[in-house]
Amino acid sequence: MKTGYEKIYERPDTLLSTRMHYCPGCMHAIVHKLIAELIDEMKLQEKTVGVCPVGCSVFAYDYIDIDWQEAAHGRAAALATAIKRMLPDRLVFSYQGDGDLAAIGTAETIHACNRGEQFTFIFINNAIYGMTGGQMAPTTLEGMKTTTSPYGRLAKTAGMPLKMCELVSQFDGVAFAQRVSCNNPANVRRTKKAIQRAFEIQQQGLGTTFVEVVSNCPSNWKCTPEVSLQKVKEEMLPYFPLGVYKEPRS
Amino acid sequence: MPAKGYVEIDKEVCKGCNLCVLNCPTKCLALNTTDTNSHGLHYAYQADEEKCIACMNCSVMCPDAAITVYKKTE
Known part of the structure; x- marks a missing residue:
């Protein structure tokens, strides 16, 4: 460090020095970093249990230095329910992608929200199956080309993309639901605040908390990270509007 | 104007995604397109x-x- 300067930001301690396997520009890594920063700031490293899904973020336990449990595909909500009921003093969150939370795990997600389980969903919505090579997901936008919809998603045969935040905010058990994105620095800061609020509401025991992050997938959208951010802004955000969908009743 | 920070x-952690360069308001960062790190990726530098x-x-x-930020103290 040069003299006359102070360090105002460094890599959070909870984020291990392991090199992440994510593609360059992937927002999974940004969200990992935000979670690690929050766990550092809230001093919850010893009290946090995460549930990793199957998907690109399957190796999350290698990157964030907290207790983790690996769930079967789609069953993260069921596992998080069990962990929170057995260890009610812990901060529990599930970290899931759209294939995991909105496709194979829809039943677990909806019923956990309906029961008002006291844990946090962190839902990364990048409109595609990333790990398996870019197949169509329930959240794939209409007209978007994927390996299983080479002419673009047709609403007639595949329906319209699922809006999970709107869906879960209808349940009485859900205390907090917010949709955020990470496409620019202001939105990244908002994402951090949203996750922090979700963790605080969970600690107060008010109900299920749900944070949806509208994300990118440069590799499977077949574009550069720069173009992927433009696509998030121009194509994803008009269909997935950002905002707070549910606040706890005061 | 003297620097307010640096x-x-x-460079070994950087994957050259260019997001820092794109979001720098003063354009003081750049991507090194002539050199690579040990993973064979271009990296950002100030x-x-x-x-x-x-x-x-x-x-x-x-x-x-990959980025550590320092700010001038006074």
Whole structure:
């Protein structure tokens, strides 16, 4: 460090020095970093249990230095329910992608929200199956080309993309639901605040908390990270509007 | 104008996604397109230290947390 300067930001301690396997520009890594920063700031490293899904973020336990449990595909909500009921003093969150939370795990997600389980969903919505090579997901936008919809998603045969935040905010058990994105620095800061609020509401025991992050997938959208951010802004955000969908009743 | 801060970028952690360069308001960062790190990837570096205002936009956007930000104390 040069003299006359102070360090105002460094890599959070909870984020291990392991090199992440994510593609360059992937927002999974940004969200990992935000979670690690929050766990550092809230001093919850010893009290946090995460549930990793199957998907690109399957190796999350290698990157964030907290207790983790690996769930079967789609069953993260069921596992998080069990962990929170057995260890009610812990901060529990599930970290899931759209294939995991909105496709194979829809039943677990909806019923956990309906029961008002006291844990946090962190839902990364990048409109595609990333790990398996870019197949169509329930959240794939209409007209978007994927390996299983080479002419673009047709609403007639595949329906319209699922809006999970709107869906879960209808349940009485859900205390907090917010949709955020990470496409620019202001939105990244908002994402951090949203996750922090979700963790605080969970600690107060008010109900299920749900944070949806509208994300990118440069590799499977077949574009550069720069173009992927433009696509998030121009194509994803008009269909997935950002905002707070549910606040706890005061 | 003297620099208000500077950044250090760990070039071995950087994957060259360019998000820090795109979001730098003063354009003091750049992607090194002539050299690569040990993973064979181009990496970002601070090209013009005098312009840095220590706004932390680069460190906020960096997916791999490769950036450390320093701010002038007085």
